[in-house]
Amino acid sequence: MAIVTESQQEHRVDVVVYLVDAYEKDRFAESKKELDALLSDEGLASVPFLILGKKIDILYAASEDELRYHLGLTGVTTGKGKVNLADSNVRPIEVFMCSIVRRMGYGDGFKWVSQYIN
Numbered sequence: 001m002a003i004v005t006e007s008q009q010e011h012r013v014d015v016v017v018y019l020v021d022a023y024e025k026d027r028f029a030e031s032k033k034e035l036d037a038l039l040s041d042e043g044l045a046s047v048p049f050l051i052l053g054k055k056i057d058i059l060y061a062a063s064e065d066e067l068r069y070h071l072g073l074t075g076v077t078t079g080k081g082k083v084n085l086a087d088s089n090v091r092p093i094e095v096f097m098c099s100i101v102r103r104m105g106y107g108d109g110f111k112w113v114s115q116y117i118n
């Protein structure tokens, strides 16, 4: 599932938040296909992508590295913390793991992506 937020006035997309169920490993291929389509959308070329791997509270959910691998993001993600990409042509993209029921993880992701929204 992707949540695309647009600024009200300019109809400009500010960020893509892409949610993947870390527990449903048999759907990773499908998730990768959808994600790849969004990543190659010219209209989103410079838009930051926050990938949220959810349901990590469930036993056997994929680890962050596993999810990164299955989504084809190994070596592609741009780094957590403060990473200045303003002078580069690199689109910010990062994976954060979370549990909605335990209310954990997603805050770090939104904090990370907020540094790239003007």
Ligand SMILES: Nc1nc2c(ncn2[C@@H]2O[C@H](COP(=O)(O)OP(=O)(O)OP(=O)(O)O)[C@@H](O)[C@H]2O)c(=O)[nH]1
Binding pocket: 001, 021, 054, 055, 056, 057, 058, 098, 099, 100, 101, 102
């Ligand atoms: N344990 C757990 N349950 C969650 C989490 N996030 C959502 N759920 C529950 O999972 C159920 C289905 O919600 P989602 O998976 O978010 O819904 P969805 O993505 O529209 O469903 P699918 O398209 O079928 O994957 C609901 O009962 C949620 O409360 C989580 O992080 N941990």
